[in-house]
Amino acid sequence: MAETFRAVWVEEVAPGKFDQQIVERTLADLPDNPLTLAISHSSLNYKDALSAFGNRAITREYPHTPGIDAVGTVVEDRSGTFSCGETLLVTGYDLGMNTPGGLAERISIPTDWALPLPKGLTARESMILGTAGLTAGLCVEKLLEAGAKPGDGEVLVTGATGGVGSIAVALLAQLGFRVAAVTGKLESADFLTGLGAWKVLDRETLAPFASKAMAKPLWAWAVDTVGGDTLFNVIKSLAYGGGVAACGMAAGAQFQANVFPFILRGISLLGVDSVELPLERKAAVWNKLGGDWYIGEQLDRIAEDIALEQAPEFLARLHRGHGIGRYVVDMA
Ligand code: NDP
Secondary structure, three states, rough: OOOEEEEEEEEEEOEEEEEEEEEEEEHOOOOOEEEEEEEEEEOOOOOHHHHHHOOOOOOOOEOOOOOOOEEEEEEEOOOOOOOOEEEEEEEEOOOOOOOOOOOEEEEOOOOHHHOOOOOOHHHHHHHHHHHHHHHHHHHHHHHHOOOOOOOHHOEEEEEOOHHHHHHHHHHHHOOOOOOOEEEEOOOHHHHHEEEHHHHHHHHHHHHHHHHOOOOOOOOOEEEEOOHHHHHHHHHHEEEEEEEEOOOOOOOOOOOOOOHHHHHHHHEEEOOOEEEEEEEHHHHHHHHHHHOOOOOOHHHHHEEEEEHHHHHHHHHHHHOOOOOOOOEEOOOO
């Protein structure tokens, strides 16, 4: 009898209505790619929630298994690149979008999507970070490349309790920056100060800027995980020469803008992509996350471990914007 494994299975049960179950699948159900991994851990990202609730900009065809992150051991590598039993990490590319993803005990992928587990990180820690950690790392790297230094003034982080936001808060604080964390969940202020936030601000603090062409310069730099009009409210309130690393769209993909912050204050809008980034660039940031940028005990503060059976419930939470920190799916 063929070996079976468990996977999250998203089906369109009525037009526009999507249902998430745990099902048994076989290896023959997976695409015919050279590299097969036995997954020990995955994690939940906002993009997985979009896929699980039928967003066709992420996933064109259903039924589907989401999961843009996975870590596990090599079961087979027909390309001869990796050895059986080696632990590999996969984030992004098409995993969990239109290729069956990491919310399953097995994945089958092209060999050039996978990296050896970075030195300094356990398999579980690599999934506490996952795409969110890689993205937070890329945002911080963009700010440092733009000249950000701890003495410059406050660094604003929006969507601060979310996956990317919470890791960005912890990493920036560890690097010596004074972080102003913006959240819609003021009841989680202790979580954010525990990660090293200098101050915690209600999301509504930025709302009055919407009616102004420019706002008072308040922050030296920013990481925006929220997008929409929040992104331009952040841009308007940056101090002269500042910049924002923009990676997200939890509040929407469109924003109204004007040129004043760019031409009067020299503000930089720094775009961040973690998905199609060349593998060697991903590896370089992962090595920092396991090395100089290792955030140590903050990883456990950020993480909640869940079973595969709980993934549908927690995906729904993320879809409503109610997630806090990172959810690690333990399949070991
Ligand atoms: P999470 O769901 O973990 O966090 C998103 C957070 O954004 C929420 O917890 C909430 O934080 C805040 N938020 C949610 N809805 C709204 C809203 N309507 N208005 C303002 N704030 C809101 O998501 P991730 O951390 O996984 O991802 C964050 C964003 O980054 C997503 O848009 C995702 O698509 C994007 N992303 C982009 C990547 C890239 O490569 N560019 C890679 C990874 C993620 P709070 O309550 O604290 O405000």
